[in-house]
Amino acid sequence: MDAEFLAQFALNALSLGSLYALMALGMAIVFGVLRLVNLAYGELLMVAGYTLFVLNDSPLPWLFVAGAAVLAASLASVLTERVAFRPVRVNSLNAMLITSFAVSTLLQNAALLLVSPRTRAVNVPGLLTQSLEIAGLRVSVANLITIGVSLSLLFGLNLLLRRTTLGLALRAAADDFPMTRMLGVRADRVIAAAFAISGVLAGVVGLFWIARVGSVVPTIGAGPLLIALIATVIGGMGGLAGAIAGGYVLGALTVGMQLLLPPGLIDYRDAFTFGIVILVLLVRPQGLIPGRQSARVG
Amino acid sequence: MASVRASITRHRALPVLLVLVVVIAVTTSVFGDRLLDRIVTVMFIDLILVLGFQVFSGNSGLLSFAQIGFMGIGAYTSAILTMTVEAKGFAIPDLYPFLVPIQIPFIAAVFVGAVVATLVAAAISFPIMRLSDAASVISTFALLVILHVVLAHWSALTNGPRVVFGLLPYTDLPTATLWAIVFVAAAWAFKHSSLGLKLRASRDSEFAAATIGLNVVRLRWTAFIVSAFICAFAGGLWAHFITSFSPQAFYLTRTFLILTMLIVGGPRTVSGAIAGTIIVTVAFETLRTAESTINLERLVPFQLVGLTEVILAIGLIVVLAVRPGGLIEEREILSGPGGPRAEPVEPPGLEPAGEAR
Amino acid sequence: MLSVTNLEARYGAILALRDISLTVEEGELVALVGPNGAGKTTTLAVVAGLHRPSRGTVLFEGKSLAGRAPEDVARLGISMVPENRGVFPTLTVAENLRLGTYLRRDGQVARDLEQLQERFPVLGERAGQAAGTLSGGEQQQLAIARALISRPRLLMLDEPSLGLAPTLVDRVFELVAELHREGVTILLVEQNVRRTLEVADRAYLLQTGRVEASGRPAELRELVDIESVYLGGARRPGAQASEPAVGSR
Numbered sequence: 077m078d079a080e081f082l083a084q085f086a087l088n089a090l091s092l093g094s095l096y097a098l099m100a101l102g103m104a105i106v107f108g109v110l111r112l113v114n115l116a117y118g119e120l121l122m123v124a125g126y127t128l129f130v131l132n133d134s135p136l137p138w139l140f141v142a143g144a145a146v147l148a149a150s151l152a153s154v155l156t157e158r159v160a161f162r163p164v165r166v167n168s169l170n171a172m173l174i175t176s177f178a179v180s181t182l183l184q185n186a187a188l189l190l191v192s193p194r195t196r197a198v199n200v201p202g203l204l205t206q207s208l209e210i211a212g213l214r215v216s217v218a219n220l221i222t223i224g225v226s227l228s229l230l231f232g233l234n235l236l237l238r239r240t241t242l243g244l245a246l247r248a249a250a251d252d253f254p255m256t257r258m259l260g261v262r263a264d265r266v267i268a269a270a271f272a273i274s275g276v277l278a279g280v281v282g283l284f285w286i287a288r289v290g291s292v293v294p295t296i297g298a299g300p301l302l303i304a305l306i307a308t309v310i311g312g313m314g315g316l317a318g319a320i321a322g323g324y325v326l327g328a329l330t331v332g333m334q335l336l337l338p339p340g341l342i343d344y345r346d347a348f349t350f351g352i353v354i355l356v357l358l359v360r361p362q363g364l365i366p367g368r369q370s371a372r373v374g
Numbered sequence: 375m376a377s378v379r380a381s382i383t384r385h386r387a388l389p390v391l392l393v394l395v396v397v398i399a400v401t402t403s404v405f406g407d408r409l410l411d412r413i414v415t416v417m418f419i420d421l422i423l424v425l426g427f428q429v430f431s432g433n434s435g436l437l438s439f440a441q442i443g444f445m446g447i448g449a450y451t452s453a454i455l456t457m458t459v460e461a462k463g464f465a466i467p468d469l470y471p472f473l474v475p476i477q478i479p480f481i482a483a484v485f486v487g488a489v490v491a492t493l494v495a496a497a498i499s500f501p502i503m504r505l506s507d508a509a510s511v512i513s514t515f516a517l518l519v520i521l522h523v524v525l526a527h528w529s530a531l532t533n534g535p536r537v538v539f540g541l542l543p544y545t546d547l548p549t550a551t552l553w554a555i556v557f558v559a560a561a562w563a564f565k566h567s568s569l570g571l572k573l574r575a576s577r578d579s580e581f582a583a584a585t586i587g588l589n590v591v592r593l594r595w596t597a598f599i600v601s602a603f604i605c606a607f608a609g610g611l612w613a614h615f616i617t618s619f620s621p622q623a624f625y626l627t628r629t630f631l632i633l634t635m636l637i638v639g640g641p642r643t644v645s646g647a648i649a650g651t652i653i654v655t656v657a658f659e660t661l662r663t664a665e666s667t668i669n670l671e672r673l674v675p676f677q678l679v680g681l682t683e684v685i686l687a688i689g690l691i692v693v694l695a696v697r698p699g700g701l702i703e704e705r706e707i708l709s710g711p712g713g714p715r716a717e718p719v720e721p722p723g724l725e726p727a728g729e730a731r
Numbered sequence: 732m733l734s735v736t737n738l739e740a741r742y743g744a745i746l747a748l749r750d751i752s753l754t755v756e757e758g759e760l761v762a763l764v765g766p767n768g769a770g771k772t773t774t775l776a777v778v779a780g781l782h783r784p785s786r787g788t789v790l791f792e793g794k795s796l797a798g799r800a801p802e803d804v805a806r807l808g809i810s811m812v813p814e815n816r817g818v819f820p821t822l823t824v825a826e827n828l829r830l831g832t833y834l835r836r837d838g839q840v841a842r843d844l845e846q847l848q849e850r851f852p853v854l855g856e857r858a859g860q861a862a863g864t865l866s867g868g869e870q871q872q873l874a875i876a877r878a879l880i881s882r883p884r885l886l887m888l889d890e891p892s893l894g895l896a897p898t899l900v901d902r903v904f905e906l907v908a909e910l911h912r913e914g915v916t917i918l919l920v921e922q923n924v925r926r927t928l929e930v931a932d933r934a935y936l937l938q939t940g941r942v943e944a945s946g947r948p949a950e951l952r953e954l955v956d957i958e959s960v961y962l963g964g965a966r967r968p969g970a971q972a973s974e975p976a977v978g979s980r
Contacts, residue, residue, distance in 0.1 A: 113512055163695035170437055171698040173511065174637055175691050177439075181630045182687035185680030193679055241833070248819045248830055254781060255817040257801040258810075259881070260834040298626070302519050305512045313509050315821070343527040347520050354513075358501040363509070 083213055085331060091219040093327025094226030095281055097320045099300055100307035101233070102277030104319035107308065108250035109270045111169055115176040116156060117304055118297025119183035120275050124149040124282030125292030126191060128198045138201045146279030152183075153275025154268055162264070180297070187294040195293040204287045222284050229280060230320065233273070237316075242269055250315065302346075310353055312363025321364050326353075387645055387706040388562050392555050394648065395421075399551040411547050413659055418550040419612045421651040424635045425561040425644070426604035430597045432641040433570050435577035436507060438514040438598070439629055440499075441605040443521030444491040446624030448606025449613035450525065450532050451487035453541050456480055456614065461540035466533045473531075480544040484610030491606030495599045503594045518629065525621040532621060539618035545611045553611060557604055561644050564600060573597055630683070631658070634690050640700025645707040650700065654686070661685055732757045732916060733778070733885060738787035740773055747773045748784070749940035755885065755918050760911040762927045763920045765937035771920040772814060774937075775887050778918075779811045780804040792884070806834060808884030814893060816874040820863025824854055824873055827862050831877035840880070847876045868899040875906070879915075886910070887918045892926070904930055928952065 099117075106114050127145040134141055156179050164175045204218045237243035248256045249266050257263050278300075285300060286292055303326060311322025329352060333345045341348070357363075395418070402414040426441055454462070454469065455478050462469055478486070502513040526535045564570045573593045576583035583590055613619060631654070639650020661682040669677050693700070733755040740748040748770045755761045763771045776782040778789055780801040789796040791807055799807075811817075819827055828847075832840050848855040851872045857865060862873060871891060878886055888907070892900040900923070908930045911917055921927040928934060928948035935945040944951055 107508070111508065113508060115515070160691050164691065164698070167694065167698040170435070171694045173437055174633060175694050177630065177633065178687040178690040178694070181626070182684055182691075185683040185687070188680035189678065189684060244822070244826060244830060245833075247822060247826075251819040251821055252817060254801065255813065255819070256830070258779060258781075258805055258813075258817070259830050259877075260802050260805040261830075262802050263800065298519070302516060306516055309505070309509045309512050309516075313506065344523065347523045350516055350520050353516075354498070354501055357505060357509075357513075361501070361504045361506075361509075 080213055085335065087215060087219050087223075089328040089331040090324075091222045091327075092331055093324035094223050095284055095323075096303050096307050096327040096330075097323030098226055098229060098277050099281050099304040100311060100319035100323040100326075101230075101316060102274040102281070103304040103308050104311070104316050105246070105270050105277075106274045107313070108315060109246060109253065109267060110161075110165075110172070112161070112172045112176065113305070113308075114274070115173065115301065116179035116183060117176075117274070117278060118299070118301030119180050120149045120153050120278035120297070121282035121285060121300050122183065122187060122292065122294065122297040123152040124279040125198065125286045125296055126187060126196075128283075128286060129191070129196045129292050132197075132199050138199075142283050145283060146276055149279030149282060150272050150275030153271045153278065156183075157268060157271040162267075180301075184294045184297070191294075193294065195291045197291045198286055200287045200290055218284070218287060225280065225284075229277070236273075242266075246270060306350060306353055310356060310363055318364055325364070329353075384566070384706075384709050385562075386708040388559065390708060391558055391562075391645060391648055395551060395554050395558060399547060403547060413655070415545065415547045415550045415615060416612075417651060417655045418547075418554040419545070419608050419615065420632065420635060420655065421554050421648060422557045422608035422611070423605055423632045424639070424647045424651050425557050426601045426608065427632060427636045428641060428644065428647045429561050429564050429604060430594075430601035431636065432643070432647075433565060433573040433577065434594050434597055436594065437511045438601070439511075439633075440495075440514040440517040440521070441601055442624050442629045442632065443518045443525075444495055444602040445605045445609035445612070445628075446521060446525050446621065447491040447494060448484070448487035448609030449619065449624065450538070451490045451606075452480075452483040452610035453538060453613050454531070455483035455486055456542065456544070457540060465538045465540045466529075466531070468529045468533070470530050480542075480614060484607055484614075487610040488603045488606040491609075492599050492603045495602035496595075499598045499602075500595055503591045503598065518625070522621060522625045525624065535621060537618055537620045541614050541617040543614060543617050545615035550611060550615070553607070557607075558644060558648070560604070561647070564597075565644060569593065569596060627683070630687075634686055637690060637700055638693050640702040640704075642699070642704055643702045643706050646700050646702035649702055653701070657686065657689070658682065732759075732792055733918065734788075734790045735774070735778070736788045736790075738774065738777060738784050738789065740770075740777055740782060740784045742773075747940055748777070748787075751787070751937070751940070751942055753935050753942065753945070755916060757916050758914055759932045760907070760917045760919060760930060762931035762934040763918070763937055764922070764924045764927055764934055765943075767922070768939065769937035770940040771937055772889055773940075775811060775813075775889055775918070775920060778804070778887065779809065805881070808882075809887065810878040810881050810883035810885070811887040812871075812874045812878050812889065812891060814889040816867075816870045818862040818865070818870045818873050818877070820861065822862055823859050824862055824865070825858040827873055827877055828854065828880060831880040834881055843880055843882070847880060851876050867894055868896070868902075871895065871899075871903065879910075883915075885916050885918060887920075889920045890922060891919075892921065892923055900926070 102120075103114060103117050106112055106117075124145040127148040128141060131141045131144060160175055160179050161172055164171050204221065207214050207216045208220070209215070235243075237247055245256060245261045245266050246269065248259075249261070249263075249270075253263070256266070281300060286296070289296075303323075307322035307326045308319050309322070310325060311318030311320070326349070329349050330345065333349050334342070337345055337348065398414060399418075402410055423441070423445060427438070430436070430438055430441070454466070454473055455476060457465065458477060459474055462474055498517060502510050502517070505513060525532050528534070532538065565574075572583070572588050576588055576590045576593055609624070616623075635650040635654040636647065637650070638653055639648065640646025665678050665681050668674060697703075733753075735751055735753045738748050738751040739746070751770065751774055753761070753763070753774075763774060765771055773782060777784050778791075778796060780796065780799045780803065783798065791804075791809065794807060796804055796807070819830070822830070828844065832844075853865075853869050853872055854876055857869070862870065865873065875888070875891070891907070892903045895903065904926050907917065907919060911930065911932075919927065919931065928951065931948060933945065933947055934951055936943045936951060
């Protein structure tokens with residue numbers, strides 16, 4: 077086990093872990109405020125992907141196109157909240173959960189209907205496919221940019237949550253939503269903000285995810301959704317710190333499985349990863365960083 | 375005497391529901407249209423799936439997405455056990471040698487498939503039931519995905535992502551009708567059994583249930599494996615109706631459809647399961663036919679794909695916003711006003727103590 | 732100032748409030764007392780906009796509160812300290828207070844904060860601490876301070892002495908009396924009837940969702956054998972004793 081191997085592993089794990097952490101965070105923000113597991117979350121990624129596809133031949137610089145994709149994801153997120161979740165919100169948590177499943181189906185099939193059931197190629201800037209030499213190591217630029225952007229986003233989000241009034245309201249709502257409203261904070265605004273932030277995170281993850289794959293398909297959101305779900309559960313369903321931790325752990329686990337599993341079993345990598353997660357949950361059902369939602373009867 | 379009368383009232387619906395199923399079957403048969411025959415056969419199989427969901431979700435109050443994965447296990451297991459050696463050679467060329475010569479009668483195979491799925495469910499679901507509500511729902515979703523991954527890759531059992539074909543069409547309308555009746559009765563029996571009652575108590579107040587000594591984890595786990603059995607059984611039936619399928623059939627699309635049937639009808643009631651299945655089947659077939667007609671006649675300049683699902687999804691959201699408990703929310707049909715949610719009755723001269731604060 | 736008329740409220744099929752009517756005039760300290768399950772907290776919840784009544788009206792300074800969201804009720808100047816205190820456990824003490832100032836647009840906030848810190852020194856001492864790590868009594872002080880900093884027209888307190896040690900209970904009632912003297916209009920829900928009647932201007936006695944009796948403390952003590960009401964017994968001394976509720980005697 078030489079230094080180069082370890083370094084590569086660390087880099088890959090960090091890069092994948094960062095993506096997973098952002099994904100889990102996006103889900104956790106909405107969960108924290110509404111106690112809703114948004115099963116349509118993966119589709120926000122899909123929206124970003126199809127925006128990239130639609131703007132494939134645009135003369136604008138890629139950074140603009142990327143920005144548009146992220147914006148589209150955020151808008152889609154806020155829109156689904158306004159149109160689908162808000163009317164159902166008063167009814168029950170289960171109703172919202174199924175609604176999110178319905179929205180997921182709706183968006184996927186809308187993409188099928190409006191674009192195509194087939195995979196569509198997406199232009200990826202050449203920069204992201206290159207690699208550099210740093211201190212004698214082959215390092216992929218994509219990995220570096222992923223880590224850099226993710227950490228910046230996490231930092232920025234932390235500033236938002238700790239230094240702004242909106243952030244204060246979001247954190248308070250996650251603690252005790254009714255009390256927050258009794259202090260005058262408008263529920264609709266806080267919820268819309270949570271969905272908007274969630275959408276931005278999904279959009280950014282979508283950019284990197286699709287850059288890795290080079291194409292988009294209506295079902296592209298399923299994988300990221302699952303990751304966000306698992307990361308949130310092992311993180312402890314409590315708060316944002318847990319989700320981030322869960323994301324990094326899952327990323328490291330996935331990269332580890334990729335390396336350790338014999339070739340015959342590599343296809344089952346995801347099944348093994350989640351199998352391990354289930355084992356962990358057997359021992360520690362409350363997850364890594366338990367929050368108030370993880371209390372268990374029995 | 376009053377309690378006997380109450381029992382009769384409570385269970386009045388069951389024979390009515392069973393007769394309804396038979397009436398639908400007989401009418402279809404008499405009508406004599408092959409296509410309608412097939413639609414109703416699938417509808418009854420879907421009904422069994424919905425009942426499988428209902429047994430767990432309706433009584434425990436927890437959503438679960440995993441059941442269709444167990445349907446898949448039931449389908450593949452029963453297929454392996456009924457297909458001839460020759461057929462297996464064509465359809466699942468990499469099948470484990472020890473499984474190749476095994477061939478058992480149809481219903482036995484379906485039964486074995488259901489048992490296998492139940493064992494898998496028993497093992498996997500125990501840690502899941504110990505999690506908090508939100509975490510367990512998420513885990514069932516993950517479970518569906520994992521089951522799908524396994525089915526899609528285990529070529530030595532399932533031929534991987536490719537289609538398995540060559541099953542014999544053992545499932546016909548009478549078969550489907552028979553088992554639909556059996557499982558309607560089973561779901562009813564479960565709901566009104568001691569286990570079902572305790573589970574529903576825990577649904578309505580987990581905390582209170584724990585204080586009277588109910589082991590909520592155990593209750594949920596039991597309901598989950600019963601649910602897995604039912605869905606896997608339906609999978610075996612379905613496999614021998616459709617005679618060829620791939621792992622994709624046991625994933626999100628079918629889950630969405632069955633969940634819609636469950637929710638529209640009302641997850642808490644068996645009558646609701648039947649109502650929802652009928653309504654959504656009618657809607658689905660109508661929309662599908664419209665979609666195909668439009669496509670065939672080229673009424674619009676592009677191919678419509680997915681419109682049916684989009685409309686169904688919108689319909690589901692509307693139902694959730696307007697009547698989230700479903701069509702038949704709480705009381706089974708014909709069970710009279712003395713159902714489980716009766717208004718507090720005021721005995722003469724006494725003020726009842728409410729749960730007021 | 733606050734006028735509740737013929738309020739009826741349900742939780743599902745269960746009737747929590749049957750026919751509640753009460754008033755609170757500006758500057759008064761009005762108390763709602765009664766046993767568990769009487770409907771006191773539900774009444775506050777309806778006024779605060781947390782629970783929708785099935786019948787009846789709630790008027791505050793002439794405006795109807797019916798169907799208003801909690802955030803709108805807050806904007807009308809009603810602040811509540813709920814039974815569980817309602818502090819945000821993962822936020823610091825200072826952040827909790829900051830949220831109390833959410834609706835304030837004037838420049839007096841800093842001065843008010845100073846005054847509150849004089850009154851509740853613990854707020855200054857533990858400003859940077861997570862509110863969840865405070866003791867019960869400290870959380871109570873924080874919750875009340877947070878309610879006060881919004882300069883409410885009406886302050887509603889739900890069982891502020893609940894779960895506190897006897898010396899702290901004294902402090903709470905002293906504080907309530909002090910605030911009353913300073914002119915704050917207060918609607919106080921309490922189970923500690925004796926102490927409550929010592930400080931209140933008027934009180935309403937609730938039982939199973941109805942107002943059994945009301946009036947000044949002295950009148951109330953005469954009208955009703957309060958203890959037996961708490962134990963589910965006769966409602967009026969000398970009246971025909973009805974079947975006691977389960978658990979009494």
